[in-house]
Every structure is written in structure tokens, then in C-alpha cells.
Ligand SMILES: NC(=O)c1ccc[n+]([C@@H]2O[C@H](COP(=O)([O-])OP(=O)(O)OC[C@H]3O[C@@H](n4cnc5c(N)ncnc54)[C@H](O)[C@@H]3O)[C@@H](O)[C@H]2O)c1
């Protein structure tokens with residue numbers, strides 16, 4: 160494969176279409192396949208093998224068989240495989256970007272940004288692999304020695320969403336490889352192609368057979384359900400909706416399976432009266448329109464001080480009006496299609512509901528005519544506090560604005576949600592920024608920043624946004640368990 164993007168046909172022809180089990184690409188046991196569509200055109204891109212329960216079991220068999228030998232591979236070697244994978248993904252950045260744009264719809268410029276972001280998890284954890292230290296200490300009474308070590312948790316099931324096809328996979332696979340775990344990856348059925356290509360890259364980077372097994376499927380529950388109940392599985396790492404996450408947590412409780420849950424969000428974006436409004440608008444464009452608003456981190460509620468709300472809305476609308484809605488492969492595209500008709504209908508329903516409830520439509524507010532699932536960038540002012548659009552994830556390019564008067568009111572509005580992934584705060588007052596960090600119930604805070612994602616930072620939420628952290632120093636811990644060995648007094652007898 161070349162460094163430059165291949166033409167679509169050649170690129171698609173290079174994507175493996177089988178299941179990856181024990182180092183071999185093979186058809187599903189049932190012989191079934193499913194189709195992957197381009198959300199911008201509705202055209203079928205590729206048909207790929209459709210794993211069923213039998214394939215799921217074969218994948219876990221392979222992961223379980225490879226676990227012991229993989230855990231013994233020196234951490235430096237595991238790190239070097241990750242580093243090699245980082246270099247290969249970077250060399251093929253244009254291919255990964257085009258593939259993501261084709262199957263998910265995001266504009267090419269954003270897809271390139273995701274390649275950089277996704278690849279960084281490989282580099283970060285190639286460096287962290289060698290730092291999973293334990294400790295040795297003398298017990299307080301001096302009579303014994305305490306040896307504390309970190310060990311790989313064992314075979315993991317990784318389930319990823321469709322919205323960031325590369326980064327959501329590398330954010331799990333890289334720390335699992337660094338920790339010495341084997342894996343079964345269940346990629347998103349709407350965007351499995353990037354994971355297929357990435358798995359081929361991991362093979363090329365030297366990952367031994369059986370360490371990473373990949374089972375795309377159109378029957379997620381039926382195929383992964385038995386794995387979650389299988390006592391050989393030691394970890395479930397899920398990224399997706401809170402609704403599915405809740406169900407998987409219930410299933411995981413049967414075997415007291417260790418879990419990481421990266422779930423939904425409902426991010427507040429708070430603009431204080433002392434904020435630099437232009438900087439807040441620039442942050443809002445990122446926090447809202449990155450990935451067409453299809454991000455767990457997307458600002459879902461703009462909570463703006465009443466004294467600057469008109470100015471903020473006017474400037475925000477002007478910037479939004481510059482965003483060209485077009486197929487992601489077109490050079491001018493700034494907003495691609497939503498993932499499917501169901502998602503677009505839900506976005507429209509939330510907008511219609513807010514408007515019929517008294518919100519003022521400043522711009523947009525409708526699906527775009529023609530092929531693909533495009534939705535107009537939309538701005539709503541004076542949204543009523545109890546509106547559905549403020550309590551549900553919009554997952555589209557729609558920004559609802561509500562106003563506040565006092566800091567206490569901003570905090571109350573921002574925390575008024577079951578979610579707690581990220582919040583954004585714009586203010587020139589550092590003390591106020593710090594206070595908001597202390598008062599907001601979220602795992603992450605963007606202070607005068609519209610994006611917080613960074614491979615070196617612990618990504619994750621509180622409340623119903625999930626459990627655990629991905630990235631940062633914390634990310635590898637999700638794949639390690641602590642073992643303590645008590646040693647008798649070496650001076651006794
Ligand atoms: N917190 C985060 O880091 C983060 C990151 C990305 C996306 N998300 C969230 O993901 C959601 C969007 O992604 P989605 O629509 O793919 O979510 P989803 O929950 O519908 O699906 C996520 C994954 O789970 C699989 N799945 C669905 N039902 C399943 C079942 N019964 N058993 C096993 N697997 C099952 C899907 O096939 C997919 O691979 C949003 O809520 C978004 O906020 C969260």
C-alpha cells in the first residue's frame with residue numbers, strides 16, 4: 160500500500176473481508192456476510208464476514224490459548240510492536256483517513272485528525288508498556304516483605320462504536336497489548352472496515368497469532384453474549400451508548416467480570432459574562448461540530464450568561480453558516496452526513512420538539528434533500544429548561560442555547576443530567592474556572608478549550624457516562640491486576 164491515498168476501489172480491495180481468528184483471515188462459520196454502506200450515498204462499499212456465536216467462541220479459544228505465552232513476551236518487545244504499528248498507521252494515514260470517510264462520513268480533514276489521534280495511542284502505550292511497575296516494601300512491623308506486582312488481566316472482549324472507527328479501537332487495543340492481554344475485538348457493524356485494515360497492520364507490525372482476534376458481526380448481542388458469560392474472559396471494555404452499557408454491565412455481573420465502560424455524554428458548554436466571546440465561539444465550533452456532533456464529548460447544552468447570549472448566538476451562527484455540508488471526500492466538506500436514517504430522524508425529532516416547545520430557530524432545522532443522511536447545522540435559542548433536547552444526546556450538528564444569571568445557576572443547569580463525561584467552561588477568571596472544575600460533576604473539563612481528547616490524558620466519565628479511564632497513565636491500569644506476595648521475615652530462623 161502506498162503513502163498516498165489509493166483510489167477508493169483499490170483501497171477497498173485491500174481491506175480484509177474475513178474474520179481474524181488465530182492469525183488467519185477466514186469466512187464466518189455460517190458463510191454469512193453483511194454489507195457496509197457509505198452514509199453519504201447509501202451505496203454498498205463492501206460485504207464482510209458476519210460472525211456468529213460459533214465464531215465468537217473460536218475467537219475466544221484463540222485468545223485464551225495465546226494468553227500465557229503473550230504475557231511472557233518482554234514488555235519492551237510488546238512496546239516495539241506498538242511503535243511499529245504507530246509507524247505503519249502514520250505511513251498509511253491517507254488510506255486510513257479515506258476509509259473512515261467512506262464508511263463513517265466525516266470530512267477527510269477530520270478523518271486525518273482522527274488518524275493522528277488514533278495513532279498516538281499506539282505511540283503513547285508503546286512508551287507505557289515498560290512502566291507497569293510493582294513495588295517491594297518492608298511491612299510496618301518489620302517481620303515480612305511485601306512484593307506487589309502488576310499482571311495482565313487476561314483475555315479481553317473489546318466492543319467499539321462507529322463514530323471514531325480508528326481511535327476508539329486503538330484506545331483499547333494499545334493498552335491491552337502493552338499490558339500483555341489477548342483480545343477479541345467486536346467492531347461496530349456500521350463501520351467495521353477501519354478495524355479490519357488496522358488488524359492487518361497489527362499483524363504486519365509483528366503481533367503474534369491469537370493476540371488480536373476480530374469478529375465483525377450484525378448480531379452483536381447473540382455473538383458476544385456467550386463470551387461475556389464464559390469464565391475464560393477476564394475483561395470487557397465497552398465504548399458505546401449508556402443504554403447498551405447498562406445491559407452489558409448486568410450481563411457482566413454474572414461472572415463478576417471486570418469492566419471498563421466509556422458511555423454517553425450530555426456535555427454542558429458554559430460561557431460566563433467575562434469570557435472572550437470570540438474564543439468561546441471558536442471553542443463551540445470544535446465542541447459542537449467536530450465529527451458532525453457525533454461525539455460523546457459533543458457540547459449538547461450551551462449555557463450562556465444572559466448578558467452575552469445574543470452576541471454569542473450571532474457570532475456562532477455566522478461561523479456555522481460557513482460550514483459547507485457535503486460528502487466527506489469533497490474538498491469543501493466541513494460537515495458530512497450523519498451515520499444513518501435513524502440517527503438523522505432522531506436529531507430532527509429533538510429539534511422539532513424544542514421548536515414546538517418555544518425555542519427560537521436561528522438557523523438550520525431540517526434534513527438536507529438528496530442522497531445521504533445530511534442534516535443542516537442548526538442553532539436554537541431560548542430553549543426551555545425541561546426540553547428533551549437538553550436531556551438526550553443529540554449526536555448531530557445542533558446547538559441549543561439556554562441562558563443563566565448567576566454562577567450557582569450555571570452549576571445547577573450544567574449538573575442537571577444523568578451523564579458526567581465532559582464539561583466546557585469559558586471565563587477569563589482563573590479562580591472561577593478552578594471553582595467550576597470543583598463543582599461540575601464530570602470526568603473531564605475543557606477550560607477555555609473546545610476539545611480535551613489527548614492520548615496522554617485520562618479520558619472517561621462519572622455518573623452514567625461510565626467507569627474507568629482510557630489513555631494517560633491510567634489507561635494501562637484497566638488491563639492489569641495487582642497481585643501481592645507476602646514473604647516471610649528473611650532474618651527469621
Ligand atoms: N465515552 C466514550 O468514550 C464514548 C466514545 C464514543 C462513543 N460513545 C457513545 O457511543 C454512542 C454511539 O455509538 P453507538 O451508536 O455505536 O453505540 P451503541 O451502544 O449502539 O453500540 C456500541 C457498540 O456496541 C455494540 N452493541 C450493541 N448492542 C450490543 C449488545 N447487546 N451486546 C454487545 N454489543 C452490542 C454495537 O454493535 C457497537 O459495536 C453514543 O452514546 C456515544 O456517546 C462514548
Ligand SMILES: O=CCCC(=O)O
Nearest residue numbers: 322453454455456612
Ligand atoms: O465519541 C467520543 C470519543 C471522542 C474522543 O475521544 O475525542
